[in-house]
Amino acid sequence: MVIDDDQSVCESTAAMLGALGISSDWALSGTEALTKIAKAPGYDAVIVDWKMPVMDGLETTRQIRKLAGNKIPIVILTAYDWEEIAEEAKKVGVNAFLAKPLFRSKLYNVMLELISDRQQLEQSQATSLLGDNAAFSGQILLVEDNELNMEIAIEFFGICGASVEKAWDGSEAVELVKARPEGYYASIFMDIQMPIMDGYEATRQIRQLEQQQGRKHTPIVAMSANAFNEDVSKAYLAGMDEYITKPVSLQEIKKVLQSLEEKKRQSEE
Structure with missing residues (x-):
């Protein structure tokens, strides 16, 4: 205000x-x-x-x-x-x-x-928020073109125990995924609206790369200020796995990471 x-x-x-x-x-x-x-x-x-x-x-x-x-x-x-x-x-x-x-x-x-x-x-309340078994390890690729949003999200991921690698647009994210070995990123958090290449196109190219090289599926989480059904549907059609709205919160990131961890555990059983 x-x-x-x-x-x-x-x-x-x-x-x-x-x-x-x-x-x-x-x-x-x-x-x-x-x-x-x-x-x-x-x-x-x-x-x-x-x-x-x-x-x-x-x-x-x-x-x-x-x-x-x-x-x-x-x-x-x-x-x-x-x-x-x-x-x-x-x-x-x-x-x-x-x-x-x-x-x-x-x-x-x-x-x-x-x-x-x-x-x-x-962060002082993080232990009670996350619980004893909810610390997350693994590398996150955070794709975001806004510096302030990037800093906030990195703080939240750090509280959850995850380390973060940054990309400032979709094309940079695609190049990083190409350069990293399979399974390097535990998940990718992808902004939707970005210059040069938006999150939808970046996700499509990453999915194409996985198919061409036989790589395992890397979870991709959409981050957007829009919460309309058509935006959510478009994200899933592009190959994204989860959808969160901005401004992101610690609780929401924690919830998504827990969901991804649970899906990973179930797939390995």
Whole structure:
């Protein structure tokens, strides 16, 4: 959720978030934002301007905390020196600050920091989440063209015990599979929408390679922001084995890895 009384700031910030693979909503006042949050809870972060009429950023933060609790990270966006409000901001529940004019690199770093803080909390709970026998070994090929999404997913795979090799588009993934021996990758997690070669075509080429060389079937998991039935069907027709929607979560990756491990165990019996 982006909150600023300047619509152009809302739109430009939303565009930057979109370029980082983060979907967003925006509001032109604290009151409008609170109404949206009340109607559709579940926002993962809030970026709110400090200087706004009627209800400023600090009061908006205070009201969001009353409404949504302390779990959601809140970032104050300001063109002013925030040192004068730092102490009060921390008291009302502000997690970080961003300076105007906002640059994509600064936004990326702050969002990554907030996500890392949340991941550390999840990692501290990983033993109870994964169970005693749910640590995963093996090499994952992660195919993703968005740097932030790549970093998040790598953290989650690491918590689950898997190591990761990266590819930034479908053609690079195909070349890596060709270069590696049979069975090198325990599974491939494949983004759908990518430049140069999308996930569907990359999967088709990998399946063709397996048939031509008599290789064993490597599980391929589709990752997409789309959850429509036709998108899921298209993924399976291309030769994919599982389908997860973005933004991915630790629990979802854990669930898919468990499913793949179970299928592998059954095939070996």
